[in-house]
Amino acid sequence: MAKLDADGLAALARSLAAEADLTGVLSRVLEASKTQIEGAEHAGMTALSRHGASTPAATDQLVLVIDDLQYSTGEGPCLSAAADHEPVVIVDDLTTEARWPVFSPGAISHGIRSMLSFRLYTDRVSIGALNVYARQPHAFAADSVHAGALLAAHSAVAIAAATTSADLLAGLESRDVIGQAKGILMERYKVTPSEAFDLLVTASQNSNRKLRDLAAELSDTGALVID
Amino acid sequence: MTEAKITLADGQRQLGLTDTELWIRCLALGGSRDLRRLTDHVYAVSCPDGEEHKVIAQCLNDAFVERGHDHPVAYHHLE
Numbered sequence: 001m002a003k004l005d006a007d008g009l010a011a012l013a014r015s016l017a018a019e020a021d022l023t024g025v026l027s028r029v030l031e032a033s034k035t036q037i038e039g040a041e042h043a044g045m046t047a048l049s050r051h052g053a054s055t056p057a058a059t060d061q062l063v064l065v066i067d068d069l070q071y072s073t074g075e076g077p078c079l080s081a082a083a084d085h086e087p088v089v090i091v092d093d094l095t096t097e098a099r100w101p102v103f104s105p106g107a108i109s110h111g112i113r114s115m116l117s118f119r120l121y122t123d124r125v126s127i128g129a130l131n132v133y134a135r136q137p138h139a140f141a142a143d144s145v146h147a148g149a150l151l152a153a154h155s156a157v158a159i160a161a162a163t164t165s166a167d168l169l170a171g172l173e174s175r176d177v178i179g180q181a182k183g184i185l186m187e188r189y190k191v192t193p194s195e196a197f198d199l200l201v202t203a204s205q206n207s208n209r210k211l212r213d214l215a216a217e218l219s220d221t222g223a224l225v226i227d
Numbered sequence: 228m229t230e231a232k233i234t235l236a237d238g239q240r241q242l243g244l245t246d247t248e249l250w251i252r253c254l255a256l257g258g259s260r261d262l263r264r265l266t267d268h269v270y271a272v273s274c275p276d277g278e279e280h281k282v283i284a285q286c287l288n289d290a291f292v293e294r295g296h297d298h299p300v301a302y303h304h305l306e
Contacts, residue, residue: 050294124245164247171255178257194278197257201285201302208297210289211256 008036009150016158025162026057029155033132034059037116037148039139040132045120046078047128053079062110066133069106076103081117082129088149091115093137114139118152122160130155174212181215184222202226235269235280238287238300252286274304 012032019025026045033043044063047056055067070076077089077100091097094104094113107115114134120127130152134140140148178200185196200218203226204211218224233241239249249269250262260268260279267275274280281302288298 124247164251167248167251168254171251174255175257178255182257197281201281204285204288204292205298208292210292211285212289 009154012036012151013154013158016154017161019158019162022159022162022166023057025155025158029130029151029158030057030059032151032155033130033148036151037132038141038144039114039134039136040116040144041135041139042133044078044131044133045128046082046117046131048082048126053082053128062112063131063133065110066107066112067131069110070100070103073100073102073106075100076107077115077117078129078131081119081131082126085119085121085126086117087119088145089115089117090140090145091117092140095137111135113137116140116145116148118148120152120156120159122156125160127156127159127163177219178212178215180219181224184218185224199224199226232301232305233299234305235283235287235300238284238291239269242287242290242294244287244290249283249286252290253282256282256286256289258282258286271304277303280304 016025016028019028029045030043034040042059042063044055044058044067046067047054053071055064058064058067067078070078077091080086080089080099091114094108094115097104112133112135114137116132118130120130130148132148181200182193182196185191185199186193189196189199191199200211200214203214203224206227207214207225214224244252246262246266250265253260253265258265258279265283268279268283284300284302287300291297291299
């Protein structure tokens with residue numbers, strides 16, 4: 001196993017920055033988790049949104065099963081790190097674990113005994129958690145915790161940047177659609193760009209629908225109900 | 228239609244949107260201000276640009292619509 005020293009971290013940061021999209025970044029993070037955190041057999045990421053917790057990336061099916069168990073019971077190390085903002089959650093042996101009485105027996109039944117969960121965050125956003133799993137009890141030593149914390153910090157920055165890039169790309173596509181809709185309205189009603197935007201705003205208010213959705217509909221079908 | 232009644236700053240705060248998230252949403256809706264000018268506008272004592280105000284308000288209201296609310300942010304500057 002490669003030692004996660006300053007040079008290793010620099011190489012990791014460069015490789016994360018070189019990924020073309022969020023999927024690539026997450027894949028690289030999980031790969032690094034398994035190779036750089038001694039004892040890690042499985043790895044996954046918990047993401048938080050207003051819809052709740054989910055696992056957008058995992059090394060294998062077992063991670064999805066264990067994570068679903070946490071999300072359905074509302075407890076577990078991943079949620080403690082992601083939602084309760086614990087920087088690092090260390091689980092040495094789930095058979096003696098008292099913090100998650102519902103989750104732990106379920107995880108044990110799937111063969112998991114040790115876990116580490118690292119909160120993923122930046123100064124501005126809370127992303128979720130990076131999690132590693134092992135079948136052996138006491139699989140993670142202090143060095144593993146330290147390596148995981150370093151990896152999580154770099155990963156959080158890379159994930160936040162990739163997410164912003166993805167949002168920007170979607171934003172540019174949306175801007176194009178709205179420009180098309182405004183153009184249709186300008187031609188149809190002989191109005192200025194500002195007045196065309198006002199018509200979309202009025203339609204959004206009257207229908208309680210997002211302006212972007214109305215613009216897409218108008219662009220696709222030519223239809224817009226304003227009143 | 229619900230009567231608009233909260234400011235841009237209150238809307239952003241209630242939604243929990245970061246400045247960058249709001250800026251990207253405004254860009255998507257046709258806004259043209261950079262991040263600094265956008266945040267200055269949101270917290271301005273008086274409205275620096277009525278047209279841009281409408282774009283920011285609509286961005287926030289779209290976010291409220293996503294969460295099941297109905298356009299609570301005012302399209303004009305509130306004292």
